[in-house]
Amino acid sequence: xxxxxxxxxxxxxxxxxxxxxxxxxxxxxxxxxxxxxxxxxxxxxxxxxxxxxxxxxxxxxxxxxxxxxxxxxxxxxxxxxxxxxxxxxxxxxxxxxxxxxxxxxxxxxxxxxxxxxxxxxxxxxxxxxxx
Numbered sequence: 156x157x158x159x160x161x162x163x164x165x166x167x168x169x170x171x172x173x174x175x176x177x178x179x180x181x182x183x184x185x186x187x188x189x190x191x192x193x194x195x196x197x198x199x200x201x202x203x204x205x206x207x208x209x210x211x212x213x214x215x216x217x218x219x220x221x222x223x224x225x226x227x228x229x230x231x232x233x234x235x236x237x238x239x240x241x242x243x244x245x246x247x248x249x250x251x252x253x254x255x256x257x258x259x260x261x262x263x264x265x266x267x268x269x270x271x272x273x274x275x276x277x278x279x280x281x282x283x284x285x286x
Contacts, residue, residue: 165194169213183210188227195223200231202243207235209248228261235286247283258282 196214263282
């Protein structure tokens with residue numbers, strides 16, 4: 156599905172913000188989140204040995220509080236549990252402090268190693284969940 160002009164501009168606006176540029180590289184796998192044929196967000200992940208790094212999960216502000224991020228997270232977990240190509244044991248997630256409650260409510264816990272990073276004056280917390 157192609158993005159319309161409005162969706163492209165909205166996506167580019169978010170990606171041009173400094174705090175999100177860090178999460179996209181040649182090694183990441185990036186996905187759009189579509190809901191009712193509209194772009195409502197995106198996420199980026201990386202697969203390393205026995206874990207998946209959820210580098211960024213972003214839902215546009217006007218689309219929040221509709222459980223979209225929860226559905227995406229559940230889909231990721233379902234796919235990982237039923238994919239026999241990789242033996243994934245953990246999922247780790249980078250979260251800004253103000254959105255960390257979302258991950259805590261979905262069964263994540265604070266990572267004891269390097270649990271707080273400073274990025275462009277925004278604190279990033281690393282959380283993990285055993286699959």
